[in-house]
Amino acid sequence: MTVETKQVRFPSVSLDSGATIAPVDVAYQTYGQLNAQRSNAILVLHAFSGDAHAAGIDDSGKPGWWDNMIGPGKAFDTNIYYVICSNVLGGCRGTTGPSSINPETGRPYAMAFPVITIGDMARVQKMLIDHLGIERLLSVSGGSMGGMQALEWSVAYPDSVVSAIPIASTPRHSAQQIAFNEVGRQAIMADPDWENGEYYGKKPPARGLAVARMVGHITYMSDDSMREKFGRRLRDKEQFGYNFSSVDFEVESYLRYRGTQFVDRFDANSYLYITKAMDYFDVANGYGSLAAAMERSTARFLVISFTSDWLYPSYQSQEVVRALRSRNRDVAYCELASNYGHDAFLVDVGEQTELVRGFLASSLRERAHA
Amino acid sequence: MTVETKQVRFPSVSLDSGATIAPVDVAYQTYGQLNAQRSNAILVLHAFSGDAHAAGIDDSGKPGWWDNMIGPGKAFDTNIYYVICSNVLGGCRGTTGPSSINPETGRPYAMAFPVITIGDMARVQKMLIDHLGIERLLSVSGGSMGGMQALEWSVAYPDSVVSAIPIASTPRHSAQQIAFNEVGRQAIMADPDWENGEYYGKKPPARGLAVARMVGHITYMSDDSMREKFGRRLRDKEQFGYNFSSVDFEVESYLRYRGTQFVDRFDANSYLYITKAMDYFDVANGYGSLAAAMERSTARFLVISFTSDWLYPSYQSQEVVRALRSRNRDVAYCELASNYGHDAFLVDVGEQTELVRGFLASSLRERAHA
Numbered sequence: 215m216t217v218e219t220k221q222v223r224f225p226s227v228s229l230d231s232g233a234t235i236a237p238v239d240v241a242y243q244t245y246g247q248l249n250a251q252r253s254n255a256i257l258v259l260h261a262f263s264g265d266a267h268a269a270g271i272d273d274s275g276k277p278g279w280w281d282n283m284i285g286p287g288k289a290f291d292t293n294i295y296y297v298i299c300s301n302v303l304g305g306c307r308g309t310t311g312p313s314s315i316n317p318e319t320g321r322p323y324a325m326a327f328p329v330i331t332i333g334d335m336a337r338v339q340k341m342l343i344d345h346l347g348i349e350r351l352l353s354v355s356g357g358s359m360g361g362m363q364a365l366e367w368s369v370a371y372p373d374s375v376v377s378a379i380p381i382a383s384t385p386r387h388s389a390q391q392i393a394f395n396e397v398g399r400q401a402i403m404a405d406p407d408w409e410n411g412e413y414y415g416k417k418p419p420a421r422g423l424a425v426a427r428m429v430g431h432i433t434y435m436s437d438d439s440m441r442e443k444f445g446r447r448l449r450d451k452e453q454f455g456y457n458f459s460s461v462d463f464e465v466e467s468y469l470r471y472r473g474t475q476f477v478d479r480f481d482a483n484s485y486l487y488i489t490k491a492m493d494y495f496d497v498a499n500g501y502g503s504l505a506a507a508m509e510r511s512t513a514r515f516l517v518i519s520f521t522s523d524w525l526y527p528s529y530q531s532q533e534v535v536r537a538l539r540s541r542n543r544d545v546a547y548c549e550l551a552s553n554y555g556h557d558a559f560l561v562d563v564g565e566q567t568e569l570v571r572g573f574l575a576s577s578l579r580e581r582a583h584a
Numbered sequence: 585m586t587v588e589t590k591q592v593r594f595p596s597v598s599l600d601s602g603a604t605i606a607p608v609d610v611a612y613q614t615y616g617q618l619n620a621q622r623s624n625a626i627l628v629l630h631a632f633s634g635d636a637h638a639a640g641i642d643d644s645g646k647p648g649w650w651d652n653m654i655g656p657g658k659a660f661d662t663n664i665y666y667v668i669c670s671n672v673l674g675g676c677r678g679t680t681g682p683s684s685i686n687p688e689t690g691r692p693y694a695m696a697f698p699v700i701t702i703g704d705m706a707r708v709q710k711m712l713i714d715h716l717g718i719e720r721l722l723s724v725s726g727g728s729m730g731g732m733q734a735l736e737w738s739v740a741y742p743d744s745v746v747s748a749i750p751i752a753s754t755p756r757h758s759a760q761q762i763a764f765n766e767v768g769r770q771a772i773m774a775d776p777d778w779e780n781g782e783y784y785g786k787k788p789p790a791r792g793l794a795v796a797r798m799v800g801h802i803t804y805m806s807d808d809s810m811r812e813k814f815g816r817r818l819r820d821k822e823q824f825g826y827n828f829s830s831v832d833f834e835v836e837s838y839l840r841y842r843g844t845q846f847v848d849r850f851d852a853n854s855y856l857y858i859t860k861a862m863d864y865f866d867v868a869n870g871y872g873s874l875a876a877a878m879e880r881s882t883a884r885f886l887v888i889s890f891t892s893d894w895l896y897p898s899y900q901s902q903e904v905v906r907a908l909r910s911r912n913r914d915v916a917y918c919e920l921a922s923n924y925g926h927d928a929f930l931v932d933v934g935e936q937t938e939l940v941r942g943f944l945a946s947s948l949r950e951r952a953h954a
Contacts, residue, residue, distance in 0.1 A: 231826040329826040389810035403792035421774035440759035456699040511923040
């Protein structure tokens with residue numbers, strides 16, 4: 215199926231920081247049909263570098279980032295469900311972010327863009343859901359930062375969420391997760407082409423952004439999956455080059471490729487703002503404890519983590535499960551065996567598909583009988 | 585005890601690459617007294633960013649990098665043993681490296697310095713040991729890259745090694761270890777101040793080197809130790825700054841400090857060359873298999889790893905142990921419980937001290953009766 219990205223403009227949004235962004239454009243895609251009772255809508259939430267194109271094929275022929283999970287007969291079965299995905303606030307793929315025009319200056323916001331939070335992202339998504347005339351979502355689901363948004367939704371808008379599926383995620387960023395993000399930010403800001411964010415229309419901080427992305431890719435894979443994919447295999451040579459002008463190892467070539475490729479599709483300032491939003495994220499913020507926060511939710515939960523994911527380790531998902539159980543909330547948890555590390559929620563979806571399909575079906579049934 | 589760094593010059597060294605470096609200066613320190621039989625000498629091998637100053641206090645008042653392990657009554661008891669530590673080939677702390685003067689040009693080698701290997705480092709250390717009139721070392725020991733050198737010594741110079749103690753190390757760099765090093769190299773080479781290595785006498789690539797070091801520090805600590813040391817504690821503030829001009833989290837402040845501090849004591853080109861040497865390292869190179877390589881060694885081994893070390897995980901030390909056992913070599917292995925991650929061999933030395941002390945005492949006894 216070929217899909218198109220729609221866009222809607224809202225007059226303004228008030229942020230956790232106290233600042234306001236006006237106007238706010240939101241880029242989104244939808245798959246499947248909203249039923250008459252408007253009871254089959256699912257909001258899918260993308261990870262750090264994702265966008266609204268979650269499923270189907272866009273006009274450039276590119277499949278969506280979760281196309282193996284969303285579509286006819288797939289986990290998020292578009293013959294049954296109406297699936298919505300929007301680019302996050304602060305992004306660079308159609309939703310207002312630092313690369314958008316600041317109406318006050320007529321030039322891109324750059325670093326004049328206010329610092330945003332996961333809560334602000336959810337606030338804008340709530341505007342979109344209201345705009346689409348949907349009162350309650352059958353489910354909110356996403357992996358990684360998408361899972362953080364799912365948790366935020368279930369706590370901030372409990373009356374609007376029937377079920378939630380946070381995958382390979384966390385209730386709060388740990389010191390190590392903040393540290394990896396900070397390295398990426400420092401790599402970007404260390405690039406003289408960054409120019410305090412004022413690089414639009416000029417040379418972007420391509421080298422810094424590429425280095426930041428290389429760090430990211432290491433954390434998305436597991437030690438095992440890197441060994442299986444690259445090992446110590448050399449790149450186009452029988453023996454070491456004994457120089458710095460040529461690449462020695464396949465893994466070096468892969469990282470360089472991924473780094474430079476990323477520059478073509480992602481804005482460096484969005485990298486700064488979105489990673490900051492992740493670092494600020496603690497779903498317990500303002501509620502005193504994680505349990506007190508999760509108690510606000512009336513949704514039923516399916517929490518999924520992966521054995522080899524060391525960036526968002528299972529213990530973080532288990533904290534959410536314990537908090538929900540401690541307040542007698544309805545939660546199922548599965549730690550899936552996978553060698554793919556954090557990437558598993560995107561690439562190793564066999565068992566994940568069965569779990570999500572069953573959970574959504576029962577959520578739809580319960581809602582019908584509610 | 586106040587210690588001084590000595591230096592010795594050798595006419596030349598032939599490298600694994602086929603290149604030659606001439607002359608070669610080696611900076612080293614010694615602790616304790618060589619006995620009459622010359623049977624109590626131990627070569628301590630430093631990790632990536634270490635130097636010859638392993639123990640005691642130097643003239644600047646700085647303690648050695650393993651001062652908690654080397655000294656009177658310590659694990660490497662200088663009342664009993666004669667301990668030697670030298671800066672590695674390619675380094676920037678007194679041993680010839682890319683920042684040294686190239687006699688052919690009268691200017692620093694920079695990228696004209698030949699690519700070196702762990703084998704080349706050991707070759708230069710062997711020259712130093714010969715120069716000191718020592719035929720056989722009672723032990724070779726080090727952590728991380730120091731452990732790689734200890735393994736290399738036991739295989740390349742079996743007749744010169746009575747015992748070996750590789751700690752938190754590996755028989756070969758994995759794809760993930762190569763990947764982390766490659767990120768550091770790319771961060772340095774992406775810094776315009778790097779100028780293809782020709783920055784001597786000018787501004788060094790401080791920003792790139794700092795980013796590289798920040799990545800390193802994350803990998804040296806464990807998720808747990810970062811949580812215990814920093815958690816989500818904010819830096820000099822009660823609430824988020826909602827800006828990019830101030831630091832939010834303590835862990836960000838720590839990484840920035842460590843990164844900038846590193847620039848004052850380490851040469852960026854040495855970073856490139858030494859990480860490349862580590863990536864090239866596979867002790868099995870040229871021997872067909874790890875078991876065939878380790879079979880060459882006649883030394884007795886004490887292999888140590890740490891539970892929370894995810895940069896040099898225990899399974900890598902266990903590969904060495906299995907290889908030695910498979911050829912009926914004498915090896916003791918201990919995986920020590922520590923939360924300190926890879927840094928444990930430097931900071932969590934209580935149990936390590938007992939193990940090393942006992943192992944060295946028995947090695948000395950066996951040698952006396954041999």
